[in-house]
Amino acid sequence: MEGTTSSPELGSVVVGVDGSEPARQAALWAAAEAARRERPLHIVHGSDTDGRVLYVSAKTVEQVRHAGRELLDTTATAVAGQFPGLQVNTEFSRSAPVPSLHRSGGLHGTIVVGNRGAGGFSSLMLGSVGLKVVAGAKTPVIIVRGIDNGAETGVVLAAVRDEHGLESARYAAREAELRKGSLRLLHVWNILQPVGMVATVLDDVEQIAGEQVHHLNAVGERIREDFPDLTVQVDAEKSVSVASVLVEASRRADLLVMGGRRSPSYLGPTLGRVTHTLVHHANCPVQLIPRHSQEHGSES
Template sequence: MNDTMGAPALGTVVVGVDGSPSAQAAVMWAAAEAARRGRGLYLVHATDVERHAPILSQGEIARLERTGLEILDRAAEAVAARHPGLAVITELDRGEPSAALRQVAAPSSTIVVGHRGRGGFSSLLLGSVGLETVANADTPVVVVRGATEAAETGAVLAAVRDEADLGCARVAAGEALLRKVPLRLMHVGNGTRSAGTGPAPGDGTQTAAGDRTLPPWTVAGQIRDAFPDLRVYADGEKARSVPGKLVDASWHADLLVVGGRRSPGYLGPTLGRTTLGVVQHAHCPVELIPRRGPGHGNTS
């Protein structure tokens, strides 16, 4: 395998813990991911007392820290029961949750968050901590969505807009290899009619409908060359809503991998309208690959 084209190194897994059902699901997903990688798992609970210290008594601060330690202990016990050989490190931080997660994460780490925290209304939408983490992280972030113990579908799905998303596809290929499942590369263009699906034509460059190049077929060829033992499929679709089509496809994926937005702005340097729609509504965990950093691909 060409070292410049292989899967990026998959390091430790860092997960936010707050005692909520969503965070508990994220912890168990993160533990399974760390076990697959053969890496350690960091459980992080942030009390956010530094920001609120002027209005909190010492007794209240002590109570928040005790509660945080209890939450971490319960999470660590649950992980040990499911993955007894996994190295687990607990971290109690006095800062803001999203910043605490980013601080613990190394460049090769993956941050994992639940789709909702303890605050706010119970909703399908991404919570404020998850939103801020996804928008500003320099490392991959997984938002755990879908059923807590969802049945595996046997595929990793990656959204591919063009060859600039090769880095995103490489990360997805690494995740597929870990799971021993195929990788499906999916390009969704704006429109109302399908651009065709299935394996690439002989030259790997043209669609059946005309002269327009279909990006996933080009990327698929490069991924197949770099990962000869991985089954890779490429689909091209047209839809009125790009995120809506990806959300529909997420029903049939164990993990959906998408890249960060191409240009700064909107909700942050990583989070754009398409990626926001996906992480808000997907039916499986979503891994967002930051726009910034070596080897990371981009999609709007």
């Protein structure tokens, strides 16, 4: 299996705020993550005043700018109250939220967003801004979900799809190290995957299972080599629904890390089915690692 043996550079943390309660919670979660990494926190507000200037009055634009800067100051003050030693930078952007976060993430590192924005209609669903940030990101993105569901477990869960899961598993291992916790590598294979007629798949269950477990164990061996002091658990499960198993497993994790796989679309980047389900329904924050060019095909 190819790959370097060095730990991934997690970088600084960028969080988007819009005045909603989920965004405030995301900012505090991002501050804790930045403190663990011993890196700065960048708080970004994308006002989209450039996009509004032709449709609203100059007075309204100025009010939006004032409110945005006030929001940044309030959020920074709240963060400083809980993390007094953390370096915090604020950025007021005249661009829309999505390009503002992508640009800042490209400069600084991991992007963090709340599970829904000010315009969200359900506490379960990721907002449209969050979906666009995730779908188009070229840097890691964390969706802050399930942080009020119970005590921290110290477990970081990594979803391993195949041999290309090594990179996201390394990110998960680094996160587990920072938390002084443990890592669980979980592969879920679907016996009804569309690789031909279902009857053929059923005839080849043992061979398919052996291949899946081989990839998982190979990833596990590399992680143990690269992170010798980390407790690593390797599990494989069979199910007709990959997403449901991962959602359930996320109940016992502080963070779920997975590759941000995408399905082809004529309308631009879209999330694969499993990824889409996890960012909407996971019981803990979800970190998506952008897919590299060696991974091809859509998500099953």
